[in-house]
Amino acid sequence: MSYCLNPSCSKPQNPNNAKFCSTCGSRLLLGDRYRALRLISRGGIGRTFLAVDEQQANKPHCVIKQFPLQHQGTNNTKKATESFRQEAVRLQDLGQHPQIPQFLAYFEPNSQVGLGAIPTVVQTYIEGQSLAKQLEANGAFSETQIRQVLTQLLPVLHFVHSRKIIHRDINPNNIICCTKGGEQLMLVDFSTAKFTSKTALAKTGTVIGSAAYASQEQLMGKAVTSSDLYSLGITCIHLLTYIHPFDLFNSLEGVWVWQDYLTQPVSDELRQILNKMLVSAVKHRYQSAMEILQDLDPAGDIATFTQPIPPVANIAPKSIIPTWQCIYTLTNHMSSINSLTFTPDGKTLASGSADKTIKLWNLEEAGGRGQEAEGRRQEAGGRRQEGEPTPNPSLEGNRRQEGRVTTQAFSGGLFMLSCASLRCTLSGHLSLIDTVALSPDGCFLASGSWDHTIKIWQLATGKLVHTLTEHSGWIKSVVISQDSKTLVSGSADKTIKVWDLETASVKATLKGHTNAVQALAISLTGQILASGSADHQINIWDLSSGQVKATLQGHTDAVNSLTFSPSSQIIISGSADKTIKIWNLSNGNLLNTLNGHAAAVNAIAINAQGNTLISGSADQTIKIWHPGSGKLLHTLTEHTAGVTAVAISPDGSTLASGSQDKTIKVWRFDVGL
Structure with missing residues (x-):
């Protein structure tokens, strides 16, 4: 199917080999070369299409991006055209980086019959899965994966910032794990960075990029290079917690609470790095990507962007599914148990029952390894093969010693002896x-x-x-x-x-x-x-x-x-x-x-x-x-x-x-x- 690029066309779908739109008459080949196949996305910053390059024998996929002009009137259109031309040159420079889509072509306003004043660029199509899709498929990321996200993307940001460019829309959807060339992470969609006028950026309240990942100064239209570092930090805590960024910020106290929602613990080092990336005050935040890289690897062993970096996709996500083993069953109550609570130290359990009583239980444990575990296997019902569930003995199957309930449980090579004794009954x-x-x-x-x-x-x-x-x-x-x-x-x-x-x-x-x-x-x-x-x-x-x-x-x-x-x-x-x-x-x-x-x-x-x-x-x-x-x-x-x-x-x-x-x-x- 061919897709008409004219935004005013009411029926843009056309046959595969058509040269002109059957509805509006617009040319279907951009620059007599690039044919749009379907609309990928649209928004305030323009439209994006999946396309093919028909001048190449294998007709490789590419991406066409259209951007609305920021000025009105003849003089302003000339200014916008010149600004677009300058931006296209800078985008072409960015495309030389192996982790940024390659720039293929650009078309100035009015240069394409039937499309009107629409600045348009063509870039390579990145085959792969976004980090947002990986998060949805595999669940929360591990610390190892987050470190690889940082070590792969920070050199890219260093390169971008060295060209006096701010991305302004870093989020999990704009980071693609490329399935070709070693599965590197690719930073895509520089549309908000390069096609927003200075007038719009200077206007307080102009929202550039995805609001959930944007810093306060960026939301005010005054983004700086560290705004990208802030957005990358938000991206990381979103990937670590699988929770929307808006829900990770305590607006009443003005603090981030992402650590409350971790699916697995992270090191103090990573926690400190992420918290510094998330500081609201620009002057107290990291000022450069290289500062973060230095804190990630003080020894300076992190590879630069020109060297291959181990791909995130090659690391199997660590399972966050807990395994719960029933270590004992208490049967002293004579009716339904309606309420339970632990003491602050976790050593005592209180139970309230329909039998009109409250019981207080002492919970204890002791442990050992190796031969001790081996010697008690039969008491515990035998050592299970790896992958088999640990036995869950009931009270009737446990040993009774002076009113104490004891069971044994195994976890890998670990032997655990658990005890519960009834401390008292309150009537x-x-x-x-x-x-x-x-x-x-x-x-x-x-x-x-x-x-x-x-x-x-x-x-x-x-x-x-x-x-x-x-x-x-x-x-x-x-x-x-x-x-x-x-x-x-x-x-x-x-x-x-x-x-x-x-x-x-x-x-x-x-x-x-x-x-x-x-x-x-x-x-x-x-x-x-x-x-x-x-x-x-x-x-x-x-x-x-x-x-x-x-x-x-x-x-x-x-x-x-x-x-x-x-x-x-x-x-x-x-x-x-x-x-x-x-x-x-x-x-x-x-x-x-x-x-x-x-x-x-x-x-x-x-x-x-x-x-x-x-x-x-x-x-x-x-x-x-x-x-x-x-x-x-x-x-x-x-x-x-x-x-x-x-x-x-x-x-x-x-x-x-x-x-x-x-x-x-x-x-x-x-x-x-």
Whole structure:
């Protein structure tokens, strides 16, 4: 098919060998040589076409780019034509670099009959996949891949900047992993760099390039060379996290929070380099590509652009899918486990049950290697072949020693002995317990019950300290602020009460829901409260004023669970409508909806790094998600009834789940090292 290049043509498609457009009469061969096949993209900076060079025997593919004039009138057109001619010469110079598309031809305004005043250039077509497509296909990049992105592209930027040129549109879509010539990374699309007038650039508020990757000075129309370095830094954190750049910036505090969303840790060295690339103030940012290269390799061993660099595409992406092994099952409760929480040190697990009791469990582990592991294989059920799952013994299959539950698990050559002992049972509630919470300072435990009361217990001794009786309905949720001074409770009486934990007095009663308050979460700053209700809504409260700041709507059934991301910029909700929703707190926008559960989502939890989300459902499963991408990583299926509670330890290595099957399962994270 031939495609007409006239932007005013109403039917641009034509037969393969046609010379003139059947609709508008325009010539179909640009310069009697280049035939457009199809439109690739269009936008404010012009149009891009896939084309072929018909003067060459093999008719290789090429790219035609059209750019609108920035001036109007005869005199201005002459100025624009001269400016375009100068830009074309400079673009031809850039095309000499092996990682920039080669410049083939340019056509000045009015030089092509039927096309009018349209500056046009022709460049080589780069066969390959953009980093944006690689991210979509393979998931978040590893540190090794990011280092290769930097070491391949920084020399290119050094070359570009040495020619007094600023790219102004560096993002994952404009970096192509070329499938020819060693699979080098190619920097493409210099359209915003070379065909924007100085008048437009000087005008404050002119947006050049992709806004999500642009620095503040660039958005104001005043880009400098370090603006490209900023955009490359944004590109890197997007590739590392698989999260849109807008969601990686805390606008309330003016800081980047990308490290909260890493799928795998990065070195301090790379973290410092990326953070310096992302500094808002130009004078405190890297000033040149070579400065970054020097910090990446102080010994100076990084190859220049003229030498081959190992391709990113040759590195298999490191798997981010976690392996969770059930290391023991606890069966001491007599009814459903409705709530679970870890102490700040991760050594104690608290469970609240419909049997009216709270149990505190001591969790311990010891380990060894080599012969010790070999000697205990049979106790653990035998060493599995590589790739086989580790056995998940239940309580009945474990050894019992003085009330202690012990199991063995293997990870590669590592032997681990895990122990759980029941420390104490707290009794006092007259009806089922629906919620428990531990104070971050590790001093107190709060429990909420269908007997309409909240009880405050001293964690060290198990002593009952206070009984709070202000609610007129069952207590569904209790949470404690990060400073351990404030307790918040949600009830079937449709109210939320804010308590002074030390004096056990009510500081405020919040009203705003039309049905039972089922879920609560407090931000790490202690300033924002989120509440979820059987009325299907989520209210966002300013705790200091007690006012509703926003109401999030989208669930079609009761909101059962809530959690904040570590940065407190994201709120995640689990609902009886079988979905998990991820919301941007700053504007209330719904970022993603996670589907996969076959029944109500009863509980959710997120790890301290913000890259692992746990959900428990009435469908008897636990699902592990990457919250940034929404990707389902793993499904755990050991429970035999609905999962009603999940909790993850502060270090992220241990997961606890509670179920209507009356058991608690404790899972250990195995990175497969």
